[in-house]
Amino acid sequence: MNRIFKNRLLLLLLIGLGACDGFLDEKPNVSLVVPTSLDDLQALLDNTDQAMNEHGQFPLLRSDEFVADESLVDAELEMLRNVYLWEPNPYSQDDLVMDWTRPFNQILITNIVLEKAGRIQPSTSRETERKAQLMGSAYFFRALANFTLAQVFAPAFRPNGNNNSLCFPLRDTADPNTSFGLSTTAEAYDFIITDLEKALELLPQSSELPTRPNLISARALLARIYLSMGIYDKAGEYAELVLAEKSDLKDFNEITVSGINPFARFNKETIFYSQFAFSGFTFSQLFKVSDEFLSLYNEDDLRLPLYFIRRPGGWKNFIGHYSGSIEYFSGITTAEMYLIAAESAVRNGNLAKARNLFALLAGKRMRNGLVPDLSSLSDEGLLSEILDERKRELFGRGLRWSDLKRLNLEERFEVTFVRKYRETTISIPPNDSRYVSVIPPREIELESF
Numbered sequence: 001m002n003r004i005f006k007n008r009l010l011l012l013l014l015i016g017l018g019a020c021d022g023f024l025d026e027k028p029n030v031s032l033v034v035p036t037s038l039d040d041l042q043a044l045l046d047n048t049d050q051a052m053n054e055h056g057q058f059p060l061l062r063s064d065e066f067v068a069d070e071s072l073v074d075a076e077l078e079m080l081r082n083v084y085l086w087e088p089n090p091y092s093q094d095d096l097v098m099d100w101t102r103p104f105n106q107i108l109i110t111n112i113v114l115e116k117a118g119r120i121q122p123s124t125s126r127e128t129e130r131k132a133q134l135m136g137s138a139y140f141f142r143a144l145a146n147f148t149l150a151q152v153f154a155p156a157f158r159p160n161g162n163n164n165s166l167c168f169p170l171r172d173t174a175d176p177n178t179s180f181g182l183s184t185t186a187e188a189y190d191f192i193i194t195d196l197e198k199a200l201e202l203l204p205q206s207s208e209l210p211t212r213p214n215l216i217s218a219r220a221l222l223a224r225i226y227l228s229m230g231i232y233d234k235a236g237e238y239a240e241l242v243l244a245e246k247s248d249l250k251d252f253n254e255i256t257v258s259g260i261n262p263f264a265r266f267n268k269e270t271i272f273y274s275q276f277a278f279s280g281f282t283f284s285q286l287f288k289v290s291d292e293f294l295s296l297y298n299e300d301d302l303r304l305p306l307y308f309i310r311r312p313g314g315w316k317n318f319i320g321h322y323s324g325s326i327e328y329f330s331g332i333t334t335a336e337m338y339l340i341a342a343e344s345a346v347r348n349g350n351l352a353k354a355r356n357l358f359a360l361l362a363g364k365r366m367r368n369g370l371v372p373d374l375s376s377l378s379d380e381g382l383l384s385e386i387l388d389e390r391k392r393e394l395f396g397r398g399l400r401w402s403d404l405k406r407l408n409l410e411e412r413f414e415v416t417f418v419r420k421y422r423e424t425t426i427s428i429p430p431n432d433s434r435y436v437s438v439i440p441p442r443e444i445e446l447e448s449f
Contacts, residue, residue: 093445192225
């Protein structure tokens with residue numbers, strides 16, 4: 001099914017749902033929605049760049065990986081400037097906030113797919129398989145959308161603490177007349193995990209493209225989510241299940257350092273593909289890499305020339321996107337699974353396994369396969385080195401934001417975030433309320449939260 005048809009079908013759906021400009025501008029009329037066949041529903045989920053596989057910029061703008069030049073901050077939209085500067089109420093009354101509207105549009109589409117696919121009676125075994133794959137994909141995308149919301153609008157999950165803070169509504173129907181209150185953080189994560197468990201029962205082992213979910217990518221997403229929750233035994237379990245099926249790593253010694261797109265889209269490490277939406281802020285050459293993060297790479301680390309480019313002004317920009325272009329990659333890779341498995345192993349006392357997993361990854365990133373000797377490190381030292389490797393390997397993928405939130409719950413890893421702008425120094429202590437974004441005022445008014 002070609003891109004033009006998919007885009008037209010999505011447009012018809014969004015017009016029928018009244019969701020082109022915002023998720024809840026008007027009560028959508030579901031009766032106007034066109035898609036009814038398995039092909040139609042698959043086309044909706046396949047609309048990757050415009051809908052299902054794209055995310056808002058919030059985790060990049062608030063990360064400590066980047067420092068924006070003051071001239072860039074001054075020139076940007078007020079909302080983006082406020083987000084970057086950690087303003088506690090960054091949105092005006094009429095702001096359309098993509099980090100809210102995009103995942104809720106995705107959730108709406110998945111609910112449409114689940115409801116309509118559920119009514120289809122397959123006439124062949126192939127149709128039965130396709131229906132299962134469609135519904136499994138919809139559960140996956142709904143879980144991913146809600147997890148994306150949780151990273152911005154919910155506090156860090158406390159594995160042994162109180163998770164009763166209110167965050168965002170959990171929508172499980174496309175019915176426009178159904179009202180939803182705000183869920184607790186515990187309810188949100190329960191809903192996300194349940195959706196992915198349903199997806200595991202329905203998805204095939206493999207899929208045609210990395211933009212489509214499958215059994216491996218669902219397990220990989222569970223590994224990422226459990227890590228963010230601080231439930232390390234589960235995170236490690238799912239990461240190892242993934243690596244048992246897909247463990248490919250690209251040897252960076254084989255990549256020629258040339259141009260600004262050193263990595264191909266859908267390369268051998270990609271388990272699931274998604275990207276961040278375009279923003280003039282994060283795509284500007286004045287959105288610079290933090291010197292603190294650059295200092296983590298030594299001269300034998302091949303990520304240094306492959307991830308970063310030096311500009312005439314002396315600073316560096318990030319170019320190591322796994323998108324094959326200038327878009328920031330937000331998907332899941334095998335390298336991330338190695339790091340999750342390694343961190344989980346050391347936290348659970350298996351230092352030998354952690355060292356081995358670290359060495360397998362580092363050997364593909366260091367010049368001539370030179371692997372650091374970690375044998376003398378204590379469990380504390382090994383954990384710190386693995387966390388530094390996460391910073392090096394997963395730079396610019398939005399995961400640093402999630403790591404800041406979860407690691408700030410441990411006193412030994414607390415970070416006081418400092419942002420400088422003009423003559424002002426903005427200091428954000430660990431677990432500050434600004435680690436949770438407020439719900440945009442426009443959405444509060446529309447939903448009467």
